[in-house]
Amino acid sequence: AQKVTQAQTEISVVEKEDVTLDCVYETRDTTYYLFWYKQPPSGELVFLIRRNSFDEQNEISGRYSWNFQKSTSSFNFTITASQVVDSAVYFCALSEARGNTPLVFGKGTRLSVIA
Amino acid sequence: EPEVTQTPSHQVTQMGQEVILRCVPISNHLYFYWYRQILGQKVEFLVSFYNNEISEKSEIFDDQFSVERPDGSNFTLKIRSTKLEDSAMYFCGGRLAVADYEQYFGPGTRLTVT
Numbered sequence: 001a002q003k004v005t006q007a008q009t010e011i012s013v014v015e016k017e018d019v020t021l022d023c024v025y026e027t028r029d030t031t032y033y034l035f036w037y038k039q040p041p042s043g044e045l046v047f048l049i050r051r052n053s054f055d056e057q058n059e060i061s062g063r064y065s066w067n068f069q070k071s072t073s074s075f076n077f078t079i080t081a082s083q084v085v086d087s088a089v090y091f092c093a094l095s096e097a098r099g100n101t102p103l104v105f106g107k108g109t110r111l112s113v114i115a
Numbered sequence: 116e117p118e119v120t121q122t123p124s125h126q127v128t129q130m131g132q133e134v135i136l137r138c139v140p141i142s143n144h145l146y147f148y149w150y151r152q153i154l155g156q157k158v159e160f161l162v163s164f165y166n167n168e169i170s171e172k173s174e175i176f177d178d179q180f181s182v183e184r185p186d187g188s189n190f191t192l193k194i195r196s197t198k199l200e201d202s203a204m205y206f207c208g209g210r211l212a213v214a215d216y217e218q219y220f221g222p223g224t225r226l227t228v229t
Contacts, residue, residue: 035218037220043204043222043225044222045206047218047219047220050216050217093158099170100163100170101163101216102148102163102171102173103150103208105158106157108157
């Protein structure tokens with residue numbers, strides 16, 4: 001069975017601080033996909049990134065970066081120089097690489113960035 | 116940029132009533148999903164749909180739930196007899212193809228059962 005664990009329920013940081021959101025996953029599949037979604041206070045789910053299990057290169061997109069480590073089954077998300085607009089709930093998710101497979105979400109981490 | 120749309124944004128209904136939540140997926144998407152999120156909790160999979168039939172469903176998706184794609188554009192979730200515990204945000208999602216696993220979601224419908 002697949003499982004995603006986001007151990008940090010809530011994090012508060014002061015603006016301009018860096019913050020890392022942790023994600024640990026469990027799967028028996030050798031090929032799978034990992035995702036991060038952002039849920040701002042308005043409630044929608046915004047896709048941020050997809051990572052394939054066979055591609056362990058870290059990725060940077062502006063202030064966002066992702067560290068995928070297969071050896072520790074982790075896919076952590078770092079926001080550099082956080083801003084108030086980053087305040088949201090962030091969900092890590094996992095899916096198998098087959099057919100019409102659903103996403104399995106973690107419980108989310110609520111990030112509050114204080115000005 | 117194409118978006119998934121969902122209507123209504125908020126639905127209030129009495130226990131025992133039927134509700135239909137509507138979604139218009141992105142036009143070239145082939146795979147469709149419904150998820151729900153009880154307030155403050157994680158997002159949970161309900162059902163996936165491809166080629167006009169259900170591909171997979173979770174244990175949440177019992178006989179009270181049904182999905183349809185009646186006209187090739189709309190994708191609906193029906194709850195036949197709502198219960199208090201059906202109160203949640205319902206998200207419609209879609210993706211383009213088998214090799215593209217990114218699911219894009221609509222803004223959600225908040226269902227409140229009183």
